[in-house]
Amino acid sequence: MSKKYAVVAIGNAIVDVIASATDAFITAEALRKGDMTLIDAARATELYDRMGPGREVSGGSAANTIAGMAALDCQCGFIGQVADDQLGEVFAHDIRALGVNFTTPPMTGADPTARCLILVTPDGQRTMNTFLGAAQFLPEAALDAALIGDGAMLYLEGYLWNAPASRAAMRRAIEIARQAGARVALTLSAIFVVESHKDEFFALCDDGSIDLIFTNNEEVTAMTGVADPYEAAAALAKRVPELVCTHGSAGAEAYLNGEHARVGAEPVEKVVDTTGAGDLFAAGYLAGRSQGRSLEQSLTMGAVCAAEVISHFGPRPEADLKALVAARLN
Template sequence: MTGIAVLGSTNMDLVAYVAHAPKRGETVTGREFRTIPGGKGANQAVAAARAGGDVAMIGAVGSDDFGVRLRRTLVSSGVDDDLLRTAEGPSGTAHIVVDDEGGNSIVVIPGANGTVTSLVPGDEALIATADTLLLQLELPLTAVLGGAEAARRHGVRTVLTPAPAQPLPPELLAVTDLLVPNEHEAATLSGIADPPAAAEALLRQVPEVVITLGSAGSLYARRGAEPLTVPAPHVTAVDTTAAGDTFVGALAVALGEGRPVQQALIWASAAAALCVQRPGASTSMPYRTEIDAS
């Protein structure tokens, strides 16, 4: 088992499935609508738990019906919710349009996630017991930085998914061990569109980088070592929502178990490939037995 703490968001995903996403000013008719528990933090927590990790979640849900369902989803997936707060008011929501090619566009409304501005009593103690802390950017940056600094104080590996993409303060990068952007986020952070060159630039700020490349796989780079590219399995994508979060959750489990980086990346890619073949976020994430069998 792997000790993973997740400091991150919980959202209810409001998903519309369409032939093509509407352009500005355009109205299209969708074929289906679903409400699916999600949020980058909760997604990574569920993905890691299903992949075999011992996972605890730090964050907040609202006092609405969505909050009840979000908490229930985490618990039923094996995630410890003792430090998941309930904030008065609405839970976070993500409004997602998924087209027939599996692509998506997303608008996130923070809701209760916006109340998580810092660690509260118990949070740092939990982080100290983990071997990995997973972070994303759907909480206020003050909380993300506080979590990363707590992890550094206790020798806990920090894995940061810089999404939604935004400029990152140097003090956060200084306490990040592994940065996992997709190619668009890597370009935003580095100002360089070419992933290998972007990775090289990012290594000036963090010791390790994994850039996820969608169907092209992933690129791993570490200071003082040759970069490593791992291809993704060939599959037909139905919905790419949460593929990156599934990858990160599985990667955290694999690295926590001491697997070599290349093996960990291959295993995480297999998990993400299973995810994109199913609709939704938490509903699409594979279990360990499925990843091992793929």
């Protein structure tokens, strides 16, 4: 059955504040370089006051993936909770301007729209500090069942699994997607998500609720307990029909019902900011698969998109992804 949308995603609706920082600043603030840490409102205010001049751009892992897919001419939808405030208006404007269907009503009288304070060190590594605000309170009532049903795939952001309200909403979304004949994808997002919820994720895989998992070196080893990431990916691939594992500068690989493909990373003149690398990789891969491309071609599209986004500040593409992909594949 033909679907209107290639992917409908559920994720954190976040506005990123990105600033340059030194390694000394990261150490002084007792931050884990390259990691994502959840912070409360007080810590968000404190860190924002101490960090350097920032640039505000719409973000959120799944939203970044959808933005990348929209840049590749894929019709997509997004479900995520913002507040009725200025940053909420910024997020809604930005994602709708891309042609993405976003109809989640803003929340009033509660926490403000989520923001992520991203510190980028001279080596391009990003250290994220996230105040989830309204994003973590996505209720089941905010789900657009018709939108989910119109999607060929439901894409779930692992970060959002950490909050009880949004976790319940995502479980309900899986049921809606299954009833509508849609496939379901899950991105594991971070080690702390895996460590907190891997048993739930395995249960979803084992009962057939998850068709595709996106992961990276650290997440896949945490998920399986296998030290070697390639062996860990092979082990996890036995639990799910389709698996994509990114290996940083070593490229990425995919498994699909016994088929296996691997590609190297695309060359980048200078790594400026790794924010959004995994998100845009997923965008390219999903776009390729939705177009009926092979695993290798889809992985290559993911690598091209990831290379573009790490060549500049911010988690959203700035260059013409369609042209970059066409030049690489043709």
